[in-house]
Amino acid sequence: MEIPYTVKARPDTGLWNAKIGVWLFLASEVMLFGGLFSGYIFMRLGAEPGTWPHGLLNVPVGTLNTAILILSSVTVVFAWAALKMRNFRRYQLCMGTTIFCALLFLGIKLGYEWPVKFHHFGADIKRESLVKYEEYLGNEHREKEGLTPRLTISGYLIDEHGHTLHQADYERLRAEGAKEIRVKLDAANADPNNPKNDSPRFLPVPMSDKIATIATEDIQYASMYLPRRSSYFATYYTITGLHGIHVIGGIIVFIYFMLPVSARLYRKDPEHLANRVEVAGLFWHFVDLVWIFAFPIFYLL
Amino acid sequence: MSHPQESHVPAPSGGSHEAPHDAEHFHCHTRLYVGVGVALLICTGLTVGISYIHFGSEAMNIFMGLLLATFKAALVAAIFMHLKGERKDIFRFMIPTMIFLFALIGLCILAIKDHIHF
Amino acid sequence: MDTQSHTAQPHPGHEHDDHHEPGFWGKYIFSTDHKWIGIQYGLTGLTFLFLGFCLMMLMRWQLAYPGEPLPFLGGLLSRIFPHEMPAGVMTPDFYNSLGAMHGTIMIFLGVVPISFGAFGNYVMPLQIGAPDMAFPKLNMASYWVYFIGGVLMLISFFVPGGAAKSGWTSYPPLSNISDTGPGFHFFWNGQTLWIISMVFLISSSLLGSVNFITTLVQLRAPGLTWMRLPFFCWAQMVTAYILLLAFPPLESAGFMQGMDRLFGTSFFNPTGLIVGGQALDVSGGGSPLLWQHLFWFLAHPEVYVLILPSMGIITEIIANNTRKPIWGYKAMVFAALTLGFLSFLVWAHHMYLTGMSTKVSAFFQTTTVIISIPSVIIITALLISLWGGSIRFNTQMLFAITFLPMFGIGGLTGLPLAFNALDLHLHDTYYIIGHFHYIVAPGSIFAIFAGVYHWYPKMTGRKMSEVLGHLHFWPSLIAMNGIFFPMLIQGMAGVHRRWYDGGATYSQIIEPVLHWNPVMSWFAWMLGAAQIFFIINVFLSIRTGKKASDNPWDATTLEWSTPTPPPHGNFTRPITVHRGPYEYSVPGAEKDFSPQADA
Secondary structure, X not given: OOOOOOOOOOOOOOOOHHHHHHHHHHHHHHHHXXXXXXXXXXXXXXXXXXXXXXXXXXXXXXXXXXXXXXXXXXXXXXXXXXXXXXXXXXXXXXXXXXXXXXXXXXXXXXXXXXXXXXXXXXXXXXHHHHHHHHHHHXXXXXXXXXXXXXXXXXXXXXXXXXXXXOHHHHHHHHHOOOOEEEEEEOHHHHOOOOHHHOOOOOOOOOOOOOEEEEEHHHEEEEXXXXXXXXXXXXXXXXXXHHHHHHHHHHHHHHHHOOOHHHHHXXXXXXXXXXXXXXXXXXXXXXXXXXXXXXXXXHHHO | OOOOOOOOOOOOOOOOOOOOOOHHHHHHHHHHHHHHHHHHHHHXXXXXXXXXXXXXXXXXXXXXXXXXXXXXXXXXXXXXXXOOOOOHHHHHHHHHHHHXXXXXXXXXXXXXXXXXXX | OOOOOOOOOOOOOOOOOOOOOOOHHHHHHOOOOHHHHHHHHHHHHHHHHHHHHHHHHHHHHHHHOOOOOOOOHHHHHHHHOOOOOHHHOOOHHHHHHHHHHHHHHHXXXXXXXXXXXXXXXXXXXXXXXXXXXXXXXXXXXXXXXXXXXXXXHHHHHHOOOOEOOOOOOOOOOHHHHOXXXXXXXXXXXXXHHHHHHHHHHHHHHHHHHHHHHHHHHHOOOOOOOHHHXXXXXXXXXXXXXXXXXXXXXXXXXXXXXXXXHXXXXXXXXXXXXXXXXXXXXXXXXXXXXXXXXXXXXXXXXXXXXXXXXXXXXXXXXXXXXXXXXXXXXXXXXXXXXXXXXXXHHOHHHHOHHHOEOHHHHHHHHHXXXXXXXXXXXXXXXXXXXXXXXXXXXXXXXXHHHHHHHHHHHHHHHHHHHXXXXXXXXXXXXXXXXXXXXXXXXXXXXXXXXXXHHHHHHHHHOEOOOHHHHHHHHHHHHHHHHHHHHHHHXXXXXXXXXXXXXXXXXXXXXXXXXXXXHHHHHHHHHHHHHHHHHHHHHHHHHHXXXXXXXXXXXXXXXXXXXXXOOOOOOOOOOOOOXXXXXXXXXXXXXXXXXXXXXXX
């Protein structure tokens, strides 16, 4: 028993089944990411003015990742076109490139971007204690310039020997009732009155060698830049994480299209494979679309 | 039927093995895809660039950034996802989806911004 | 317009060389045949429906006799749940679990899988003349994902702390902090399992909706234009559409709540939250209101998911048993489409008490009042359809006719709730519970019963017993009203929802209506007893039921033009549709019904 219109279009609708299926699925995905983005909007609009972080993500790396994903979108549509033109070798080349770009995107995100943030430490200072840490915050200068106050001291959490500590160490310190912590400062906290540090810059500024000592009783909330750190990072990790899961899903499907079973399908009915690749390609373009919004929202705006 | 690039895989034996579209049809599309890809890369650079320009208020900065993002998204949807030239029904189906999305986001924003004051 | 050149079913007698007869696993466990998947959904769904009903019967003991040990079952339960029912007495926490899980199970594991997954899967492809669904493997996957979700919900009763307790609405901050801390596993706790299970259930529905809509668009038989579709199929189409677009925001909210519970984020934890006298160790900055918006964005359209397939079932049965066409078919179709669209724009009427301004409130009040119109159109059309009919009072018709006034009461009691000013008084009272139960219990569930009696002969080749049917119907009808009407009274008097003792603590305020509690409980147990006749009927009739022909009800729609039970591929001859779905008593015709596929 065969399901009709799997490959050939139905005359009155002009569509084959999976094409409708994938667009329906994409509509639901629009609502899924829409729900998450409305979460982002809630968090951002509900945040105290000036508390929404900027400049904590690596913009050049994010831009590179965006370019890689755009390139993979181009190669996947080439792969589909190659199948429609019955050029199997070219299809394999383009599909392979797409998979490579996707893996590169994931590798940069999961292998570099996220781990870097997991070791980056930030401490929000209590309002009443801000004056004590003026040398690291520069709020007098900021008030004169009409800028929102700086409330966070960030950098690497270090021990007495200068070794970088991780989240588990910080929690151990807190459990032991440590009275103070030492932070190797980011450039903005090392030189807060420098106008160059007033707003984020494109190229990340190297960490300073200056070390600050913060009393734990002055800390409102502190942790490594994990999802728990703030609503900004909660939404960042959740949206980019779910996006990453979709990238993984796409990679799995594309790998399947490179396996011998797909080559066999091409020999039997190439239009069927072309349709499948088109459907997967549509999904992949949607993944690209989400990133097109996620990138400026988290890295730039 | 001869194809401009010969593949080394044995020619498909069953099903619809003739290229249903003219090779030329795909050639000019190939140029279009490359063009759109380049346009997207340029727009990405632009997005990064304008994020360092102050447009008056934070809301305006965000608006400009999202406007560019929407333009990029429209390019991907229209050209890569073949919406332009696809059956109108699919496009028409996405309209209610977008209405509901904007209703969700818009009414949520309104609920936060405009609430009773105690 | 359909062309005649492409058939939507196989050539008769056509065999593929690679078509193997599937073994036991392929035929009964991982079947890709929509009919068997429909039966899987039906059996699993009915089991969960019964389980959810049992949870309610337990709750009604506590409401009627708060603090007293449960007779008979109390001993057994105190051994299975020693913490929750010590010495057979229900703890408040356990009452909350029962309440939360009753709602969750009935809606997501019971009514939707039966109405959409079971009836939709079994009947819809048959009614459109298709050989199967557009994506059979996806169909199979959607059933098993639902099954996994169901198993997770069941497991949650037996982990330390018990099942979720924060209501089927799972509002934070309570749902964020519930079942956390010392004594709880960070993952194997009721509330977290609830979220994980919801993600599975939502995904299952999404896969199903894609299948339904594609099938309806693409696999209709030649001659079956949109306006010749049975209303049942239109209802399933709108339901699928609602599920497709409304569920994902709840899935996203589920991810966010999962992140809050598992990774300590603060999507829904507001700043400065104090729990047990101590400030919660989270960053804060979250919004409990965000959850409510995302939850109700789904949960309002969800109620139309609960009722639309039921309206579809009732329409088929009324047309068939009045022997005349449905009055106002076109109006019903457009009403269903409008209902689907509008359902996305009313959700915050569940949130009138959250501090929204008059602008937002006015918007939602307006859309909510408007959305009552399509429902009224549908019910009115069905009522008018009865006029002048030659009515057959078989069991399914009894359920179908009573659906109309019962849904009417449910719908009308909803009208005051549309208005912010009235809702201020009625929100979170038993009035609400009475209102929505009138719609789902003697509404949706009666329609489900009707559907079972109606399509049972097609599935099994035998009719169910009419005697047992009456024994099922009459007590059920009386009991339903005995349970839910007093709720309306109690609610107006101010009795809150989710009070574990039925309001005994607040007796100085609500004493005049407290006596209804035992009354409602006895009606609930009577309702339970009446279902025994149904269960016996379902299982016994397979053996002893009167043998049925292919079309025992003399119906016109395409599912009755197949052999009984329909074979793999459904139709043994090419199907072309020649007329509308309800051509009964056509003047000048031979018989009092003209099947759609007859030449």
